[in-house]
Amino acid sequence: xxxFSIAATEGEARAGTLRLPHGEVPTPAFMPVGTHGAVRGLxxxxxxxxxxxxxxxxxxxxxxxxxxxxxxxxxxxxxFTRWDGPMLxxxxxxxxxxxxxxxxxxxxxxxxxxxxxxxxxxLTPESAMDIQWALGGDVxxxxxxxxxxxxxxxxxREGMERTLRWLDRCKVxxxxxxxxxxxxxxxxxxxxxxxxxxxxxxxxxxxxGGTHPELRxxxxxxxxxxxxxxxxxxxxxxxxxxxxVMYGILEDLGPALPRALPxxxxxxxxxxxxxxxxxxxxxxxxxxxATRNGRHxxxxxxxxxxxxxxxxxxxxxEPLDPECDCETCRTFSRAYLRHLFxxxxxxxxxxxxxxxxxxxxxxxEQARTTVLDGGFDHWRSDWLRRYHERGDS
Amino acid sequence: xxxFSIAATEGEARAGTLRLPHGEVPTPAFMPVGTHGAVRGLxxxxxxxxxxxxxxxxxxxxxxxxxxxxxxxxxxxxxFTRWDGPMLxxxxxxxxxxxxxxxxxxxxxxxxxxxxxxxxxxLTPESAMDIQWALGGDVxxxxxxxxxxxxxxxxxREGMERTLRWLDRCKVxxxxxxxxxxxxxxxxxxxxxxxxxxxxxxxxxxxxGGTHPELRxxxxxxxxxxxxxxxxxxxxxxxxxxxxVMYGILEDLGPALPRALPxxxxxxxxxxxxxxxxxxxxxxxxxxxATRNGRHxxxxxxxxxxxxxxxxxxxxxEPLDPECDCETCRTFSRAYLRHLFxxxxxxxxxxxxxxxxxxxxxxxEQARTTVLDGGFDHWRSDWLRRYHERGDS
Numbered sequence: 001x002x003x004f005s006i007a008a009t010e011g012e013a014r015a016g017t018l019r020l021p022h023g024e025v026p027t028p029a030f031m032p033v034g035t036h037g038a039v040r041g042l043x044x045x046x047x048x049x050x051x052x053x054x055x056x057x058x059x060x061x062x063x064x065x066x067x068x069x070x071x072x073x074x075x076x077x078x079x080f081t082r083w084d085g086p087m088l089x090x091x092x093x094x095x096x097x098x099x100x101x102x103x104x105x106x107x108x109x110x111x112x113x114x115x116x117x118x119x120x121x122x123l124t125p126e127s128a129m130d131i132q133w134a135l136g137g138d139v140x141x142x143x144x145x146x147x148x149x150x151x152x153x154x155x156x157r158e159g160m161e162r163t164l165r166w167l168d169r170c171k172v173x174x175x176x177x178x179x180x181x182x183x184x185x186x187x188x189x190x191x192x193x194x195x196x197x198x199x200x201x202x203x204x205x206x207x208x209g210g211t212h213p214e215l216r217x218x219x220x221x222x223x224x225x226x227x228x229x230x231x232x233x234x235x236x237x238x239x240x241x242x243x244x245v246m247y248g249i250l251e252d253l254g255p256a257l258p259r260a261l262p263x264x265x266x267x268x269x270x271x272x273x274x275x276x277x278x279x280x281x282x283x284x285x286x287x288x289x290a291t292r293n294g295r296h297x298x299x300x301x302x303x304x305x306x307x308x309x310x311x312x313x314x315x316x317x318e319p320l321d322p323e324c325d326c327e328t329c330r331t332f333s334r335a336y337l338r339h340l341f342x343x344x345x346x347x348x349x350x351x352x353x354x355x356x357x358x359x360x361x362x363x364x365e366q367a368r369t370t371v372l373d374g375g376f377d378h379w380r381s382d383w384l385r386r387y388h389e390r391g392d393s
Numbered sequence: 394x395x396x397f398s399i400a401a402t403e404g405e406a407r408a409g410t411l412r413l414p415h416g417e418v419p420t421p422a423f424m425p426v427g428t429h430g431a432v433r434g435l436x437x438x439x440x441x442x443x444x445x446x447x448x449x450x451x452x453x454x455x456x457x458x459x460x461x462x463x464x465x466x467x468x469x470x471x472x473f474t475r476w477d478g479p480m481l482x483x484x485x486x487x488x489x490x491x492x493x494x495x496x497x498x499x500x501x502x503x504x505x506x507x508x509x510x511x512x513x514x515x516l517t518p519e520s521a522m523d524i525q526w527a528l529g530g531d532v533x534x535x536x537x538x539x540x541x542x543x544x545x546x547x548x549x550r551e552g553m554e555r556t557l558r559w560l561d562r563c564k565v566x567x568x569x570x571x572x573x574x575x576x577x578x579x580x581x582x583x584x585x586x587x588x589x590x591x592x593x594x595x596x597x598x599x600x601x602g603g604t605h606p607e608l609r610x611x612x613x614x615x616x617x618x619x620x621x622x623x624x625x626x627x628x629x630x631x632x633x634x635x636x637x638v639m640y641g642i643l644e645d646l647g648p649a650l651p652r653a654l655p656x657x658x659x660x661x662x663x664x665x666x667x668x669x670x671x672x673x674x675x676x677x678x679x680x681x682x683a684t685r686n687g688r689h690x691x692x693x694x695x696x697x698x699x700x701x702x703x704x705x706x707x708x709x710x711e712p713l714d715p716e717c718d719c720e721t722c723r724t725f726s727r728a729y730l731r732h733l734f735x736x737x738x739x740x741x742x743x744x745x746x747x748x749x750x751x752x753x754x755x756x757x758e759q760a761r762t763t764v765l766d767g768g769f770d771h772w773r774s775d776w777l778r779r780y781h782e783r784g785d786s
Contacts, residue, residue: 041739043743066731074726074728317466339430345461346742
């Protein structure tokens with residue numbers, strides 16, 4: 001039910017297929033982020049038509065609104081949101097650790113104040129598993145202690161070691177939930193009569209350790225000591241450290257990563273990061289930049305970033321990116337998109353977000369094709385050169 | 394090219410077909426409002442799938458942003474916005490007269506301050522024609538002097554008489570534009586090389602006169618003195634006067650309206666107004682309430698108005714309206730829609746707007762069917778009774 005197979009490799013890059021209860025995900029894959037149970041501003045049909053094969057749900061946001069009890073009562077996140085493909089939920093770890101000044105970290109878990117209404121909530125390894133179980137994604141993520149990109153060795157070690165101790169607790173709790181569902185007598189009474197079916201969820205651990213290669217290696221070793229796993233995530237990157245540092249960490253970890261597991265680089269997904277990550281053996285990515293930039297009128301194109309508000313686009317017949325096959329580029333001119341942004345018409349946000357998501361998904365699709373054909377490295381170098389040439393991306 | 398035929402009548406209600414350069418519009422018809430060249434928040438495909446056969450473009454808003462020069466350079470509003478069906482543009486009269494304190498009315502025209510950047514603009518009967526010609530809608534509206542619903546006899550008479558004088562100027566200017574396009578030598582040089590094709594636009598006059606039946610009759614008589622017309626609008630209603638007053642004006646005007654012309658009741662379009670208007674001989678409606686209410690989470694249903702934020706919908710599996718065939722009702726639960734509004738997720742605004750637009754379009758479709766079948770009056774009474782029963786609509 002949670003299988004990963006590799007069809008071809010080129011250097012560290014891999015072309016594979018991840019099989020999950022709700023469908024198959026060809027990898028490398030970019031996973032759009034559905035913060036509030038919707039990829040910001042987009043209809044699930046638009047996400048599907050953009051080529052997405054898996055989406056991410058945010059435990060932190062969904063726990064606050066509408067609450068996992070509502071989602072479970074509505075039959076789980078798939079049924080609630082009408083996204084019927086594969087879905088992964090994060091654990092909320094990244095979000096609560098980002099609430100600087102609004103959270104208290106203890107060995108038991110993290111107490112935090114909701115950014116919505118200031119109410120006090122608590123996430124623990126156990127509750128993060130319970131919430132994700134109620135949400136019902138195909139993949140649940142371990143509850144981890146994330147530290148900033150500039151974190152000292154001491155702080156990074158503390159976070160890394162706690163992440164491993166919490167991983168033990170996540171594993172126990174998740175196994176209980178799966179066993180309970182399988183025996184029909186969950187340790188924790190289901191909120192309604194629709195518990196997830198058998199084997200519908202797997203748990204992936206997260207490697208931490210900040211920017212310190214030694215800690216990253218310890219984290220990976222500790223994580224693998226707790227095997228078996230069906231996938232492996234690398235977290236705590238793209239959180240303020242320079243890009244070469246991130247690439248270095250991936251290169252350093254590479255040889256020690258089990259080849260058979262899908263590798264998910266959390267929160268990373270600018271176009272160049274995607275290609276650099278794939279070249280270093282990453283299979284799955286997610287990032288909010290596609291929709292966040294889209295909402296601000298910033299579009300990725302084959303020739304770098306484009307600001308749709310620029311006066312240059314005032315009467316431009318061109319699509320955002322002449323090489324793009326997305327619904328927006330096939331239909332609308334830059335002039336119209338610019339007008340929508342200048343007039344603050346919501347449709348503009350949506351149209352540029354669709355483009356940006358399709359742009360990343362297509363990039364991952366092209367990477368897969370070129371790995372299968374054996375031309376990945378050549379294509380990647382060409383692609384990055386042209387993308388960076390204009391110098392404003 | 395601008396034909397109207399009536400297939401059946403029942404009492405004053407009519408089932409007809411309006412033929413315009415960009416297509417046919419079965420009537421009665423509800424026309425969604427595309428303020429900034431987009432029906433707020435909606436993709437033209439969504440508007441089409443909701444059953445819209447004609448949309449309205451706002452001259453005031455499009456003149457300010459992006460400006461008619463941009464629209465014309467992009468090949469006209471149809472090509473710019475990718476709505477390829479029939480389109481009507483208003484004249485901006487209603488909007489500039491609503492700019493209380495920001496506008497100066499003279500016989501020549503209206504000077505006003507842009508609500509966007511405070512810049513001074515001027516609309517005259519001639520410029521309103523020029524702008525609408527550049528926008529390129531199938532139907533252009535005369536530039537009228539609109540007075541508030543509570544306007545005195547004197548003020549209403551002033552506005553009504555000025556509207557007739559301005560109508561003369563609109564007619565002259567519009568005829569020049571049409572003649573110029575037909576001769577290939579417009580009086581006013583086209584902004585680019587794509588002037589509208591021959592006979593692509595007609596001009597409809599607007600009956601004014603406030604809430605004073607005598608003035609309304611004079612306005613209609615004066616308007617018909619200036620015939621021929623291909624359609625006729627009734628403006629200055631639903632601007633603050635009680636609904637029975639509006640219905641009374643329509644009943645009073647009814648016998649004097651030429652049967653052969655399509656009748657457009659401007660800015661009117663709550664569900665009950667639609668049915669009451671159709672019963673009084675109206676063929677075409679427009680109103681921003683569908684999308685404005687949609688953005689605020691207020692949905693029309695067969696049983697009256699529904700506020701999707703209400704706690705009652707927290708875990709409701711029901712669609713907004715179990716009898717509705719719109720994309721939203723066929724796909725999403727009230728619980729999910731409520732969640733989207735509570736989480737301030739843009740998708741919610743869109744989904745409820747789609748429902749509201751489809752609701753009105755379908756109501757007009759049903760009215761047409763029942764007029765053709767001879768059961769309109771019976772259906773209308775039943776419909777209104779049930780709609781008003783719950784008492785909160």
